[in-house]
Amino acid sequence: MHTIIGGGPDAGKSVSLHTLIAGLMLDPATQGVLIDGKRGVELACWEQVAYGGIRTDIDSATAGLQWARDQMEERYGYLAASGARKITRGMGYGVLAVVIDELATFTLHPEKKKREAFLVPLHELGARGRAAAVRVIAATQKPGSDVVPTYIRDLFDTRWALRCTTREASDTVLGSGWATRGVDASTIPLGSPGVGYLLAGSAGPVRQKGFYLSDRQLSDLAAYAAELRATTLTPWR
């Protein structure tokens, strides 16, 4: 499953992202590439457990994606050699998580070459990552095709629409047609951070409120995740 989180300012995207990161990184077998388009201010607490630290500029973000892509290829090599179709627990690999806060920072980068270099491995991870236990999770204020290319947006099968500023933006996150069927994240009242519609699997979107973790709780969880990594023998160390 790859997840996109969309919503207007203060909708609760970063907090939602943190809860997903916490869930992933508390398993010491998870490897995480963490990319922060908000200059590192959001994801900083996960610095110790992120592969190569928190990546804030497009060059290091792209290098992180390329590293994850190489890991994915290695996993495909293992699958080919073992005759299995997908990575499962017990094969010696954990989840490889690629998390991006404010995706638009990179997809709208002014240098076309750098933008493209970022999008190529991101697309490969999204398109071929599932069988290799790669999970791409991205948050963005503006998920429209002028910001996130449609061929990238379509790779996300789990969609989480927090409060959006327009009906169109809500449909962009969830997939077109949901607003006319009464599922419209622009109707979520202002001042309800974390409330949104989650579309996962074949059932329709479910209205729910994301879990809240304070900065203190997050830094405690991040420290615990780091400690687990230091004391647990993982397949890749």
Ligand SMILES: Nc1ncnc2c1ncn2[C@@H]1O[C@H](COP(=O)(O)OP(=O)(O)OP(=O)(O)O)[C@@H](O)[C@H]1O
């Ligand atoms: N699930 C939640 N429950 C309660 N408060 C929340 C929740 N999620 C977020 N908040 C609060 O709402 C505010 C905005 O949250 P957050 O920074 O995650 O929003 P955002 O969508 O990332 O904002 P922006 O895009 O403007 O940076 C913060 O003060 C945060 O503490």
